[in-house]
Amino acid sequence: MSAPKSAPNVLLIVSDDHGYADRGSLGLHPDVHTPSLDRLAAEGVTCTDAYVTAPICSPSRAAIISGLYQQRWGGQWFDSASFPPDDVPSLAEILQNQGYRTGYFGKVHYGKEDVGDRGCPPHHGFEETLYGLAGQSSGRLNYLHHSQDAMTSYGQPAAHHMAVQPLLSGDTPVEHEGFLTAEFGRRAADFMSTADERPYFCMVAFNAVHNFCWQLPDSELEARGLPPFRDWSPDTDGSFMEWYDDVIVPNLPHGREYYLAQLELMDAEIGRLLDAADENTIVVYLTDNGGSTCNFGDNAPLRGTKYTLWDGGIRIPMIWRWPGQLPAGSSTDALVSSMDLVPTLAGAAGATVTRTDGLDILPALAGTPSTAHDTLHWDCGFQWAVRSGSWKLSWVADDTNTQQLKSYEHAPMGNGWFLTDLSTDLAEQANQYAGQPDVVARLLDLHTVWRAEVGLPSS
Numbered sequence: 001m002s003a004p005k006s007a008p009n010v011l012l013i014v015s016d017d018h019g020y021a022d023r024g025s026l027g028l029h030p031d032v033h034t035p036s037l038d039r040l041a042a043e044g045v046t047c048t049d050a051y052v053t054a055p056i057c058s059p060s061r062a063a064i065i066s067g068l069y070q071q072r073w074g075g076q077w078f079d080s081a082s083f084p085p086d087d088v089p090s091l092a093e094i095l096q097n098q099g100y101r102t103g104y105f106g107k108v109h110y111g112k113e114d115v116g117d118r119g120c121p122p123h124h125g126f127e128e129t130l131y132g133l134a135g136q137s138s139g140r141l142n143y144l145h146h147s148q149d150a151m152t153s154y155g156q157p158a159a160h161h162m163a164v165q166p167l168l169s170g171d172t173p174v175e176h177e178g179f180l181t182a183e184f185g186r187r188a189a190d191f192m193s194t195a196d197e198r199p200y201f202c203m204v205a206f207n208a209v210h211n212f213c214w215q216l217p218d219s220e221l222e223a224r225g226l227p228p229f230r231d232w233s234p235d236t237d238g239s240f241m242e243w244y245d246d247v248i249v250p251n252l253p254h255g256r257e258y259y260l261a262q263l264e265l266m267d268a269e270i271g272r273l274l275d276a277a278d279e280n281t282i283v284v285y286l287t288d289n290g291g292s293t294c295n296f297g298d299n300a301p302l303r304g305t306k307y308t309l310w311d312g313g314i315r316i317p318m319i320w321r322w323p324g325q326l327p328a329g330s331s332t333d334a335l336v337s338s339m340d341l342v343p344t345l346a347g348a349a350g351a352t353v354t355r356t357d358g359l360d361i362l363p364a365l366a367g368t369p370s371t372a373h374d375t376l377h378w379d380c381g382f383q384w385a386v387r388s389g390s391w392k393l394s395w396v397a398d399d400t401n402t403q404q405l406k407s408y409e410h411a412p413m414g415n416g417w418f419l420t421d422l423s424t425d426l427a428e429q430a431n432q433y434a435g436q437p438d439v440v441a442r443l444l445d446l447h448t449v450w451r452a453e454v455g456l457p458s459s
Contacts, residue, residue, distance in 0.1 A: 007349050008322065009281040010095065010201045011192065011273060012341065014064065015266060016057065016107060016210040018317055019291025021300040022263060028300060031256075033264050036271035037319070040285055044321030045365045046331040050286065051376055051387075052338045055306055055313035056081075057139060057288045058109050060338065061205075064288070065090045065110075065124070067342025067356040069377070071454040075111075076381045077401075078139075082111040083119035088355070091342050092125030095201040098349045102126045103191040105184045106205030107141055109134040115171050122170045126203070130169050130187050132180075134207070137163035141207040142231075143215035143262070147175040154231070161240050162212075162231045179217050181208050181262070185269030189276040199349075204273065208266040211295040212247060213258035216265075224261055226254055241408070248294040249410055259296040282348060283321040286338060290314055294410040303428040307411040309378050309385040309394050310428055322348075326365050334364040334372035335387070377450045383413065386447040390423035393433075393443040419443075 021028045025038040053063040053070060058081035062070040066084040073088075075081045084090070092102045104121035112135045113119035121129045132141040142150075142163045150164035159165070166173040176183055188204045214229035221228055229252075237243040245251060252258075270285070277283055290313035291297030293305035304310025318336070320326060339358035346353045347360045363371040375388040382401040385394035396402060398415040405411045419433040419440055433440060451458065 007199045009199045010345050011277050011281055011283045012203045013270060013285045014205045015287040016207055017292040017295060017297060017306055018209055018287035019297030019299050020302055020312065020315060020317060021298040022291065023317060031260060034267045036267045036274060037285065040274065040283065040319050040321055043328050044319050045326050047318040047336050048331055048333045050316055050318035050336045051314050052289055052316055053378065055289050055308055058111055060288050062110050064338045064341060067339050067353065067358045069357050069454050071379055071456055076379060086118060090124040091345065092201060094346045094351050094353065095349055096125045098351050099198055100201045101196055101198045102201045103128040104203045105130050105188040107132055107134050107207040109139055111135055115168065128191055130167055130174065132167045137165060140210050141180060143180050145177055147177055158233055181206055181266050181269055185272050189272050192276040206266050209259055209262045213262045216261055220261060226257055249296060256296040279323045282345065284341065286318040287316045290316060301427055305411050307405050307409055308413050309383050314378060320365050332364060332369060334369035335376065336361050336364060336372050337376055375446055377447060379456060384447065386443050388443055388446055390421050391439055391443060392420050392422055393440060394418045
């Protein structure tokens with residue numbers, strides 16, 4: 001199928017673990033410099049109440065690419081996360097069928113993909129690709145090294161934990177020694193600028209600002225007055241788990257400075273992409289889950305961090321820009337989800353999506369909040385939550401999952417029941433569970449019905 005001549009280009013930018021508060025335009029932190037994201041906000045619509053479907057990357061990313069709750073195929077946590085089933089079209093396949101050329105540049109982490117699997121971009125609708133399989137390396141990609149020489153130099157198990165395996169283009173290994181954020185930005189900008197009569201869909205999934213943020217070019221360390229920090233070596237650093245505690249909050253010297261440096265450098269690449277986008281381009285920016293406070297991200301004024309179902313783990317920065325179609329410099333508190341990307345972008349391209357848990361939120365972005373969601377759900381097995389209107393009910397088990405996350409990732413989870421009215425308690429401090437039995441019953445019924453709808457067993 002050929003795309004209509006007026007069909008917009010689409011640039012989708014997904015970052016990794018970006019803190020909700022860490023945007024310069026918010027004015028919360030004078031040391032945060034994000035001029036490109038600030039530009040995007042000034043030229044587009046900021047969604048203040050935007051959510052992902054999971055507080056961790058792999059199940060969340062499956063919902064982004066499919067427009068469906070990943071629980072429909074059993075994706076609740078790392079151990080059950082996977083790419084959507086074969087009968088679920090990806091956003092790339094939907095747009096490709098509309099006549100779009102498609103490119104993917106960045107991190108891939110839907111589960112434990114191997115080369116040639118459907119979870120790899122060339123096997124779900126992307127024709128030009130440069131990517132790394134983070135599921136093969138503890139969920140991360142090294143910022144600087146991706147080669148066989150690096151694999152040999154690091155040795156095992158360090159090469160696995162430090163994620164230095166070669167990248168892939170199609171199914172072919174590609175070696176790259178150099179700053180990965182800049183390479184993803186350069187390759188994506190080149191793809192966008194290629195002469196072609198077809199509109200494009202360009203998805204850029206930065207590995208920034210995931211830990212380990214000290215992996216910066218020497219020139220950047222020198223310019224910022226930051227000391228180098230060495231990757232893990234079992235010969236000198238002992239066990240990985242013991243070393244890991246020394247490279248997260250509060251133990252890593254200059255940790256916040258490394259994080260902010262990675263954020264600034266990613267923002268510069270976002271600026272490169274904005275410069276490459278013409279007026280008929282929809283630009284969407286979001287991150288894959290809440291900011292990682294153990295990696296020195298900040299989610300203020302929200303409570304919690306990545307891994308948790310406090311809003312700090314699931315409410316995210318989300319910005320949309322479409323010149324002439326969406327108001328510039330505006331914001332909306334409409335309840336929106338990362339699942340909305342598929343029906344919204346497909347609709348703008350002239351496609352109809354018949355199977356989605358998302359909504360076409362263009363009207364909401366233009367100022368009609370009644371066209372957004374009434375209710376959203378999260379379920380990780382050992383913790384779940386539901387938000388309906390401004391009320392949010394959650395439950396967290398006191399089990400090995402929560403204890404391990406609290407100790408290893410410095411992610412306090414809470415336990416038991418918690419009810420809050422986010423319109424008056426954005427920081428989720430006051431538990432109204434005991435005083436609002438009718439609200440609790442209504443939200444519990446909503447979640448019970450939803451679990452049955454998506455195929456989760458009755459709890």
